[in-house]
Amino acid sequence: MGFERAWSAEILKAAPLIAPARSCVWPMRIEGEEDALARGAVNAMVRPAAGGSFLLTAALGFKDPSMPTGVFGCPNADEICVVAGGYAYVGKATEPESVTLVGMKPVVQAFECVEQGVLVFAGFTAVLGWGASGKAWETRRLSWEGLRVTGVEDGVLRGFGWDLMKDVEVEFAVDLRTGEASGGGYRGR
Numbered sequence: 001m002g003f004e005r006a007w008s009a010e011i012l013k014a015a016p017l018i019a020p021a022r023s024c025v026w027p028m029r030i031e032g033e034e035d036a037l038a039r040g041a042v043n044a045m046v047r048p049a050a051g052g053s054f055l056l057t058a059a060l061g062f063k064d065p066s067m068p069t070g071v072f073g074c075p076n077a078d079e080i081c082v083v084a085g086g087y088a089y090v091g092k093a094t095e096p097e098s099v100t101l102v103g104m105k106p107v108v109q110a111f112e113c114v115e116q117g118v119l120v121f122a123g124f125t126a127v128l129g130w131g132a133s134g135k136a137w138e139t140r141r142l143s144w145e146g147l148r149v150t151g152v153e154d155g156v157l158r159g160f161g162w163d164l165m166k167d168v169e170v171e172f173a174v175d176l177r178t179g180e181a182s183g184g185g186y187r188g189r
Helices: none
Strands: 007-012 023-026 041-048 054-059 070-073 079-084 087-092 095-101 109-113 118-122 127-131 134-138 147-153 156-163 168-175 181-183
Touching (some): 041 079, 070 109
Parallel strands (some): 023 054
Antiparallel strands (some): 007 041, 079 087, 127 134, 156 168, 168 181
């Protein structure tokens, strides 16, 4: 079960042959992402509860097929999150012209933690929580490179982070309400 949504969305296998009356492209004028669409894009038909439907084209962060792509609910029911090739975009389904590119790049895993009120993004070295008002928290670095999330239980995300000096994985825990982390394999500066 995920967050309540004031919209529905469907990822399309290809762009429609006939474009709908309304469409939106993400990212929109984000510095450093001027050529983002050249990498490819994910197309989704979005149907807000109020207002007309539109075609959303979200630029891929990376072409690598191991990078996640999907549509997620957010703690704010009016917001939609699209992850496209490891880039996560969050915007209001009724105002798609306004979008936030989540600062974690790439996002290698995303999941909804309804009870704690956060959409969680795991990257290569840290974890970020997105709340009803935007970015809620971001952990310190938990791994030299590569996190392995093993699950969520009782409001705590658990996983392993790699310790470069010992060449072992070290368990970590993240409180999903606060983002406070313990453990992990990174003991750097």
